[in-house]
Structure formats: C-alpha cells, structure tokens
Amino acid sequence: MSGTVYGIGLGPGDPELMTLKAARLIGEAKVIAYPTLAGGESFARSIAAAYIPKGTREIVMDVPMTVDRAPAQAAYDIGANAIRSALDAGEDVVVLCEGDPFFYGSFMYLFARLKRDYAVEVVPGVTSVTTCAAVAGVPMAARNEVVTILPAPELVARMEGGHPMDVLHGADTLVVMKLGRHFARVRAAIETAGLTEEAVYIERASTPHEVVLPLSQAPEKAPYFSMILIVKGADPWL
Amino acid sequence: MSGTVYGIGLGPGDPELMTLKAARLIGEAKVIAYPTLAGGESFARSIAAAYIPKGTREIVMDVPMTVDRAPAQAAYDIGANAIRSALDAGEDVVVLCEGDPFFYGSFMYLFARLKRDYAVEVVPGVTSVTTCAAVAGVPMAARNEVVTILPAPELVARMEGGHPMDVLHGADTLVVMKLGRHFARVRAAIETAGLTEEAVYIERASTPHEVVLPLSQAPEKAPYFSMILIVKGADPWL
Numbered sequence: 001m002s003g004t005v006y007g008i009g010l011g012p013g014d015p016e017l018m019t020l021k022a023a024r025l026i027g028e029a030k031v032i033a034y035p036t037l038a039g040g041e042s043f044a045r046s047i048a049a050a051y052i053p054k055g056t057r058e059i060v061m062d063v064p065m066t067v068d069r070a071p072a073q074a075a076y077d078i079g080a081n082a083i084r085s086a087l088d089a090g091e092d093v094v095v096l097c098e099g100d101p102f103f104y105g106s107f108m109y110l111f112a113r114l115k116r117d118y119a120v121e122v123v124p125g126v127t128s129v130t131t132c133a134a135v136a137g138v139p140m141a142a143r144n145e146v147v148t149i150l151p152a153p154e155l156v157a158r159m160e161g162g163h164p165m166d167v168l169h170g171a172d173t174l175v176v177m178k179l180g181r182h183f184a185r186v187r188a189a190i191e192t193a194g195l196t197e198e199a200v201y202i203e204r205a206s207t208p209h210e211v212v213l214p215l216s217q218a219p220e221k222a223p224y225f226s227m228i229l230i231v232k233g234a235d236p237w238l
Numbered sequence: 239m240s241g242t243v244y245g246i247g248l249g250p251g252d253p254e255l256m257t258l259k260a261a262r263l264i265g266e267a268k269v270i271a272y273p274t275l276a277g278g279e280s281f282a283r284s285i286a287a288a289y290i291p292k293g294t295r296e297i298v299m300d301v302p303m304t305v306d307r308a309p310a311q312a313a314y315d316i317g318a319n320a321i322r323s324a325l326d327a328g329e330d331v332v333v334l335c336e337g338d339p340f341f342y343g344s345f346m347y348l349f350a351r352l353k354r355d356y357a358v359e360v361v362p363g364v365t366s367v368t369t370c371a372a373v374a375g376v377p378m379a380a381r382n383e384v385v386t387i388l389p390a391p392e393l394v395a396r397m398e399g400g401h402p403m404d405v406l407h408g409a410d411t412l413v414v415m416k417l418g419r420h421f422a423r424v425r426a427a428i429e430t431a432g433l434t435e436e437a438v439y440i441e442r443a444s445t446p447h448e449v450v451l452p453l454s455q456a457p458e459k460a461p462y463f464s465m466i467l468i469v470k471g472a473d474p475w476l
Binding site for chain 1: 247249250252253254255256257258259261262292337338340341348349353354358360361362363364365368369371372373375376377378379380381382383384385386387388389391392395404408409416444469
C-alpha cells in the first residue's frame with residue numbers, strides 16, 4: 001500500500017506556534033521533504049528542527065528564484081518524483097511548509113503533482129497574517145468586517161496598469177503581504193489613499209528578528225517576510 | 239505586580255490543531271476565562287478541555303445573544319472585572335478563544351477593556367478559513383492572488399442596500415463566513431454572480447461533525463460555523 005503525503009503548516013516562525021498535530025507528525029516521520037530557495041537554508045526546516053527525529057531521511061528541493069518559472073517547476077518535478085518513490089515503497093512523507101500549506105504556500109506545487117495518485121492530508125497552520133495582528137496588538141477583524149489580503153506585486157501591477165485603487169477602499173481591513181522590493185511603491189500607494197495613519201508595518205513576526213512599527217516609521221527596505229496591516233475602523237461595539 | 243492576560247487562539251475545533259504554546263499556557267494556568275453563548279456549552283472550553291489542569295479556577299462569561307448589544311456588553315464588563323481582580327492579585331489569566339483571538343474573536347471585547355491597564359499577550363491560532371481549505375482539498379491562494387473574507391451578514395446587507403456586488407468579483411478567492419440564517423440569500427447571490435460551480439460548502443471543519451460538499455449539493459440550512467470557499471482561478475503555474 002502506498003504511503004500518505006502530509007502537507008504540514010508550521011506557522012509563522014516561532015516553533016511554539018506549530019500545532020500539536022504538526023509536532024506529532026514530524027516526530028513520527030521517517031521521511032520529510034522541504035524546499036530551499038536558491039541554495040539557502042530552509043526556513044521551514046529551521047522551524048521544525050527540534051522535532052525531526054535522528055535518522056529521518058530528508059528530501060530537499062532546491063528551488064531557483066528566477067523570473068522564468070521553468071527551473072522552479074523542474075525542481076518541484078524532481079522533488080515530487082523523489083516523494084513518489086518513497087510513497088510507492090509504502091513510506092509516509094511529511095512535507096514541511098512555513099505558515100499554512102494552502103495559503104500562499106509552496107506545498108501547492110507538490111499537491112498539484114501528487115493529488116491524483118496518492119492520499120494527501122493537509123494540516124493547516126497559523127498564518128503570518130493573524131500573527132502580525134497579534135504581535136502588533138491590533139484586532140484585525142470583528143463582527144461583520146470585510147478583510148482583503150493583497151500581495152504587494154499585485155497591488156503594484158494594478159497601480160502601474162492604471163487600474164482604480166478600489167482594492168484599497170473596498171475592505172474594512174487590508175493586509176498587504178510580500179513587500180520585499182515592492183515596498184516603496186506600496187508605501188506610496190497607501191499614502192496616496194490616505195491610509196498611512198492606520199497602517200502598521202510588521203517584519204518576521206514571532207521570530208527573534210521581529211519588527212513592529214507604525215508604517216510612517218518603517219525602515220526604507222523591507223524583506224519578503226513582511227507585511228502592512230491596515231485596520232480602518234474600530235468596531236463601535238468594542 | 240499584576241498578572242498578564244493571555245488571549246489564546248485554540249484553532250478551529252480539533253484539539254490537535256491547538257498550538258504547542260496554547261497547550262503549554264493552558265496546562266500552566268491557575269485561572270482561565272471564556273464566554274458561553276446564551277448559557278450553552280463553551281466551544282472554546284471543549285477544545286481545550288484535556289489540557290485544563292484540575293483545580294484551575296474558571297471565569298465564565300455568559301453572553302446573551304440578543305439584537306440589542308447592551309446585555310452582551312454588560313456580560314463582558316462583568317467578565318473583565320472578574321479578570322481584573324485576578325490580575326490585581328498577581329495571577330495570570332488565560333482567556334480561551336476558538337480560532338484566532340484577533341480574527342472575528344470575542345477576545346477583542348476583553349482586550350478593549352483590559353489593554354490600557356494590564357500586560358496582554360495574544361497567541362495566534364489556526365483559523366477556520368485555512369482549515370476549510372485544507373479539509374476541502376482546495377489550495378486557497380497562490381503567488382499574487384487576492385483573497386477577500388466576507389461575513390455573510392455584510393454580503394446580505396450590501397445586496398439589500400442595492401450596492402453593486404463588486405465584492406464578489408474583485409478577488410481571486412472569496413471566503414463567505416458565518417452563514418447561519420443568511421445562507422439562502424448568500425447562495426442566491428453566488429448563483430447570480432455565476433460562481434456556484436467553483437463554490438465549496440464547509441461546516442464545522444476539523445470537528446467530528448465536519449461537512450464538505452459542493453455548494454450545489456449543500457443542505458438547505460447552515461449553522462453559524464460554516465463557510466463557502468470560492469477559488470476562481472487555478473494558478474497557471476501549478
């Protein structure tokens with residue numbers, strides 16, 4: 001009988017924000033798999049490290065960060081094939097994913113390649129979004145408020161495509177993720193929309209390198225693992 | 239010295255989806271607090287039950303479910319005062335919250351009452367949103383996709399106010415939460431928007447009473463703890 005693939009959300013970075021289920025499945029794992037980006041250390045593996053048993057086999061997918069997606073696709077193809085071999089031999093494979101596997105997670109690339117032929121179980125994890133709200137001390141949504149989550153590259157693409165910036169106005173709470181090299185343009189869009197006052201900047205939430213600042217005091221450069229949280233209206237019932 | 243208030247996300251229902259940190263803090267708790275709705279059992283307490291030490295003191299806030307918000311406000315006032323007494327006596331208080339405390343959580347009402355005078359730490363939890371995606375086997379957002387989360391009462395209010403239904407079209411992924419008595423009208427709005435085909439109905443995700451169905455096959459009535467997940471476009475890179 002084939003093994004099962006577990007796509008496991010590890011949460012935002014603090015190992016204590018892993019779920020009990022993630023910790024259990026990692027602790028029982030004979031085979032784990034995870035991506036590294038362009039040869040760097042794996043953030044996912046570093047979150048899970050204390051729970052990985054000695055002797056566990058590790059399938060590492062080295063994903064190049066290129067504009068052309070073909071090399072990354074090839075890396076996931078190779079990784080998926082290595083996982084298939086383990087599954088065909090009856091072994092379960094635990095795939096480590098920072099955050100939540102189905103929320104902007106790279107696990108989706110493996111899921112697409114394996115779901116037709118194998119049993120896949122996805123274990124949700126704490127996302128960086130609610131972690132940022134927690135560490136910033138900003139309740140992000142109450143009662144019937146509308147929340148929009150918007151990756152920075154998409155916001156910039158809409159700005160530069162001349163689209164109306166409805167997306168900044170249609171929700172009560174706005175989360176702009178994946179700032180990185182788009183930070184300066186995102187900041188300008190938020191300023192133009194008159195939302196800087198309500199905006200909080202958060203970097204690497206729940207890790208030792210966490211930064212929480214009003215957007216107006218944020219540094220000039222932002223890493224990929226950063227976001228802006230804009231909560232427009234306090235719930236009148238609070 | 240005053241104690242600290244911990245607002246602890248317990249995740250969507252499966253006790254194994256609690257974080258390690260939540261389990262540790264509950265296991266160390268001398269005083270816990272949680273709301274019950276209209277005298278019913280506390281869902282939050284039921285998730286945490288196995289981790290609550292014997293002899294822990296329990297502050298129960300019985301929150302009436304009335305259209306007039308004043309009685310609920312009064313219940314949170316009484317609860318906050320009981321928590322204050324414990325904090326003033328130097329005890330920490332662990333407040334149990336289903337899901338995530340700052341994501342449509344009732345903890346926000348206590349946070350508003352206590353944050354000025356006491357140290358408050360919020361421990362994020364797994365939300366029902368990513369849990370629904372996980373149990374439905376539907377990756378909810380990839381790369382630069384935009385996600386909008388919309389409580390059903392707000393969708394219905396916009397429909398009945400004659401607002402354009404831009405909110406159903408402006409995002410790549412749409413999550414309609416808190417269906418309850420609004421379910422029939424939400425379903426009609428989704429049908430009118432031509433989105434029924436992509437819509438999945440999920441009820442009480444991760445609990446023994448979990449239901450996952452295409453929206454077209456969903457039952458006529460939905461509980462409060464249910465949602466519809468609409469993922470419009472598969473990532474072309476998957």
